[in-house]
Amino acid sequence: MKPRLGFFDFTGCEGCQLEVINFEIELVELLELVDIVNFREAMTEKGEDYEIAFIDGAITTESDISRIKEIREQAKIVVAMGACASLGGVNCLKNFRPMEENLKIVYGDCAGYYNTIPARPVSAVVPVEYELPGCPMNRYEFLKLAKALLLGKKFELPNYPVCVECKMVGNVCVFDKGGFCLGPVTRAGCSAICVTTGRHCWGCRGLVDDPNVNSEKEILQKHGLTVDDILNQFRIFNGYLEVSK
């Protein structure tokens, strides 16, 4: 029997689900090997007999919490797709203000009608087997994980910083161009796409294990930047690390 997959969206832009639909022939091939039983964005049928649950988006309401717990009960394997599901992502920027203030800024007089709780990654609520960080997730990394799951093989994220991939593609260092970059402390696996296409790293794949903080500090000092500079930048995708402590 083919493995049964479910895709579930929480608070996010649904861009990571879109990345799955963005495959061309790989999508057709994948569908020969698995059954997608639940994928609200793409299908009407709603099967509840999924074994692997792919989660997109962060947890930001009380009802999100009960829903993710139900999914966890059903699924043998839970995969967090993208920065929102695996890190909390951009949603956690609101955590730096009291929730009442957020509500007031966005809804004004109607603020009282709405509910929200500080945003958090899936793993803050239920155990998660795999995470595919990135904003959006790298769809080829998704494919790699899918293959590993189908073949019963091990899957691991790269545990070296974006700088390594950046050097491999031959980019000029952003710091050397007078810019600012989170590449030295961010987990690789994106082929350094943002630097390669002319920008810098915003850290959307989260921290590498045991980041070399001293080296980052040294780089900052050398280029006349402060720890505040890095924190302001880091919290765009990784605010959860800062405020959950």
Add this chain to the structure above:
Amino acid sequence: MTQLNINVHHVTRVEGHGNITVNAKDGKIEEITWEIPESPRFFEAMLRGLNYEDVTWLAPRICGICSVAHSTAAIQATEAAFGVQPSEQTMLLRKLLYHAETLQSHVLHFYFLAAPDFLGVGSVFPLINTHKEVVLRALRLKKLANDLADLLAGRKTHPTSCVVGGFVKFPETSQLGTMRQRLSEAMDDLKETVKLFKGLNVPDFIRPTEYIALKDPKEYAFISGDISSTDTGIAPITDYLEMTNEFCVPQSTAKFSRHARDSYMVGALARFNNNYSQLLPEAQKAAGELGLKAVCDNPYMISIAQIVESIHAVEDSLRLIDQIVARGLKEEKPEVKVRAGRGVGAVEAPRGILFHDYTYDDKGVLTEANCVIPTNQNHNNIQKDMESLVPSIINKTQDDITLMLEMLVRAYDPCISCSTHFLEVRFV
């Protein structure tokens, strides 16, 4: 007498979550509601305190499907605030990038989200066995659109290389040439698409409404021009608040929009109804073949207008590439001088007119943001359509009525996750 108890909890094959409730007793309709139970994201609050580079980096994250639209609106709002005038080359590249997203989003909608209803299946997936050529065609068109966006902006979902003042990476002329060839070949796929949809039975439902879209005297507008209404004519984009008039509905907490009438429509059909005469020849021809004629008051025809626009997008992309190559592509460095001020950016997202309105301080830090999302503007029109449609089909079976209502919602291609990034509805 008819008894109806329709409760579609989370309409499928739309972006985000929406519910339909219809109750009728003894042939009397007691309730028809279109509800939005999506989680709020508070972007307007989150953008505050960020510098303009981070603002324009964050804004595309409002929506994965139309991230280029949000990126462009954010960039253009910021440029307006700073008084930055993008170069002619920048505008050509932006329009080309924009067509890539329009094509990508439209193909996704009419093939993956809308077509399964017409072909009697629950999703595009079973069509791989029964209509493999159709699925491959859709995937091919989507891939072309994604590849074009990748080439111009680093990647389609959350673009990287388009910035305030222009671009930081440029394609090679030879890459544009390859893309031109592929776009030209895609015309065949689009013509097959026209043939396929010509044979499908689009529900016949008419409800005249007001249509609002951008209008540019020079071309079928996507990222330039003024606001145009089929009821009230032209207004500058800085007057957007007078058009959108968001208001609360007593029985629900959803904020809806209205202008000259009870409700108005934005999106492909609204653009078509305002600007049809500016469509390029192949698109005009396709409109004729598909029986789409302005002013069209059938919301089910939105998908058909999207097909027509897809053809226009490809035709115009060919012209734009020719223009870019003929001028000679230069590596222009974006020039930005930060200043305090407020700016409005208006673009036609695939689902309709989108406004970003930013205020910055003299350091380029955002102090206030307001965004009006297309789907929000359509919610009220969807509600009014349902109120008009249900009595006219009340004698059909509950399943048929449900399907008609779901198809109606899908026709609008609502991007609910997008619309509720700013406005949330209490779960009823």
